[in-house]
Amino acid sequence: xxxxxxxxxxxxxxxxxxxxxxxxxxxxxxxxxxxxxxxxxxxxxxxxxxxxxxxxxxxxxxxxxxxxxxxxxxxxxxxxxxxxxxxxxxxxxxxxxxxxxxxxxxxxxxxxxxxxxxxxxxxxxxxxxxxxxxxxxxxxxxxxxxxxxxxxxxxxxxxxxxxxxxxxxxxxxxxxxxxxxxxxxxxxxxxxxxxxxxxxxxxxxxxxxxxxxxxxxxxxxxxxxxxxxxxxxxxxxxxxxxxxxxxxxxxxxxxxxxxxxxxxxxxxxxxxxxxxxxxxxxxxxxxxxxxxxxxxxxxxxxxxxxxxxxxxxxxxxxxxxxxxxxxxxxxxxxxxxxxxxxxxxxxx
Numbered sequence: 001x002x003x004x005x006x007x008x009x010x011x012x013x014x015x016x017x018x019x020x021x022x023x024x025x026x027x028x029x030x031x032x033x034x035x036x037x038x039x040x041x042x043x044x045x046x047x048x049x050x051x052x053x054x055x056x057x058x059x060x061x062x063x064x065x066x067x068x069x070x071x072x073x074x075x076x077x078x079x080x081x082x083x084x085x086x087x088x089x090x091x092x093x094x095x096x097x098x099x100x101x102x103x104x105x106x107x108x109x110x111x112x113x114x115x116x117x118x119x120x121x122x123x124x125x126x127x128x129x130x131x132x133x134x135x136x137x138x139x140x141x142x143x144x145x146x147x148x149x150x151x152x153x154x155x156x157x158x159x160x161x162x163x164x165x166x167x168x169x170x171x172x173x174x175x176x177x178x179x180x181x182x183x184x185x186x187x188x189x190x191x192x193x194x195x196x197x198x199x200x201x202x203x204x205x206x207x208x209x210x211x212x213x214x215x216x217x218x219x220x221x222x223x224x225x226x227x228x229x230x231x232x233x234x235x236x237x238x239x240x241x242x243x244x245x246x247x248x249x250x251x252x253x254x255x256x257x258x259x260x261x262x263x264x265x266x267x268x269x270x271x272x273x274x275x276x277x278x279x280x281x282x283x284x285x286x287x288x289x290x291x292x293x294x295x296x297x298x299x300x301x302x303x304x305x306x307x308x309x310x311x312x313x314x315x316x317x318x319x320x321x322x323x324x325x326x327x328x329x330x331x332x333x334x335x336x337x338x339x340x341x342x343x344x345x346x347x348x
Contacts, residue, residue, distance in 0.1 A: 001144050003031045003081045007099055008038040010086040010136075011059050013185075014244070014263030017044045018270050019133040019290070020086060021051070022153045023140045028053055030145045037080070039071065039095065047244040047267070050158040059095060072098045083120075084139045090114040105142055110317075111135070129317050133290045155270035159245045167249030170238060171211060176348060178203040178339075179254040181213050181264035182227060183220040188324045189260050191278045193223055197230035198332045199258060199339065204233040206343065208255065211236035213247055213264060255348045258335065260327070265289050274346055276338045280326035286318050295342055297334040299326060 006027065010020045017040065024036065036053060042060045049056070057074045060067050075098060083101035085092070088111060096104065096119040106112060106120030108127070117123075124138035134150070141147060171177050182196050200210040212227065212235055214220035224239040242250060244267075251257060251264060252271035259265035260278050266289060268275050275289035277296040280303065284296040303321040305311055312319070342348065 001031075003034040003143065005035045005037070005078075005080045005082075006031070006143075007080040007083045007101055008036065008040075008054075008086060009083060009092060009096055009099065011039065011041040011061070011089075011092050011095070012044055012087075013041075014044060014047060015261075015266035015287075016087075016132065016136075017041075017048060018155065018263070018266040020136045021048065021155050021157065021270065022133055023086075023136040024051075024054065025154045025156060026137065026140045026145045026149045026152075027143055029149070030140070030143060034081075037078075039099070043244075047248065048157060049245075052156055052158065061091060068095060068098065071095055075099060082143070084143075085116070085120050086136055086139060088113045088116040093119045096120070105139060107135070108138075129285065129313075131286055131288075131290055131293075157245075157248065157270060159249055163243070163245045163249050166242070166246045167253050170236065171209075171250050171253040173253045175209055175253070175255075176207055177209045177211060177254050179211050179213055179251060179257045179268075180227070181251075181257060181259040181262060181268075182223045183214050183217070184260040184262040187219060189262075189281055189327065190219075190223060191260060191327050191330060193226035194230040195330075195332050195335070196223075196227045196258070197232075199335050200227065200231045200235055201233055202332075202336055203339065206339075209236065211250070211254070212239050213242065213250055214239040216240035256339070256342050256346070258339075259289075261287055274342045276335060276342065278327065278330050278335065280321070280330065281323075282320050283312060283318060285312075292342075295338045297330050297338050299329040303329075 037055045039057045042058050045056050080101040082103040083099050085096050085106040093116050104120045105122045108123045124142050212224045220239050248267050251268040254273050256274045257268040258276045265275050269289045269291050275292045277288045279298040279300050284298050288296050307321050
């Protein structure tokens with residue numbers, strides 16, 4: 001199979017594009033001469049800017065209908081050998097019609113939601129209970145990448161010397177530092193600030209420095225302030241003070257990271273920094289930190305059984321559980337246990 005041009009359609013979100021990078025770079029190894037164009041969201045491009053061998057076309061969803069018009073202009077005269085349509089959201093499906101490709105490959109029927117199948121002619125193979133990253137890797141397999149390459153994942157995300165220097169000034173690479181990225185996009189997925197603070201105090205008692213990171217959104221700021229109020233120790237506060245690439249380097253320098261289902265957890269994975277995930281609403285085997293799924297503190301499965309009356313293996317893959325206070329069920333002791341396991345397993 002000789003491919004000269006490949007188009008990737010994956011607009012969002014930060015965690016998902018981190019997963020997609022692994023598939024894209026596996027494809028690049030298999031098809032080194034293919035030109036790759038990635039249609040991506042504005043914020044996500046800030047993280048991946050400069051990705052080797054990839055040209056980006058920004059789709060700015062904040063522009064509404066004008067974003068589709070701009071996409072059409074940006075792609076005028078281009079025809080790709082293949083489109084890998086890696087997003088089932090209706091906005092992405094509609095964008096796919098403006099991409100001219102000889103082949104259009106989408107998700108298998110079980111995941112082809114929101115009219116996804118109407119905008120693709122081929123499908124990746126069905127997968128049994130895949131992680132999101134493995135779902136994206138199905139597109140790489142469709143282009144001839146062997147499944148064994150899942151054992152050789154790469155995330156070559158470029159950063160500048162200034163990004164590295166910023167991180168080194170705040171979190172020394174050889175320091176023992178726990179980074180807490182406490183805020184998910186939805187408030188119900190956040191753990192309690194007093195419990196984050198308790199883990200910060202516990203980490204300090206074990207000789208670790210503690211830092212907070214996150215975006216500029218009010219939910220990040222409010223949660224960060226509450227954690228600092230409850231903590232007995234001094235915590236470095238980097239919330240809203242970094243670019244995405246600066247944050248990436250801070251996560252690289254960290255010894256370990258504590259986070260719910262949020263972008264920085266998956267950014268840390270790309271830097272091979274161990275992650276303690278805290279999960280209640282979604283199956284961590286599907287959306288957890290890919291390389292560190294064994295270190296998740298979760299109450300998903302018990303709530304799934306209570307709400308659905310069946311365990312995960314008896315239900316449709318990826319079923320979410322509902323409730324505004326589920327994260328409160330995750331105890332400090334659960335997270336301390338995973339903290340201690342990572343410290344031991346990674347000799348921190």
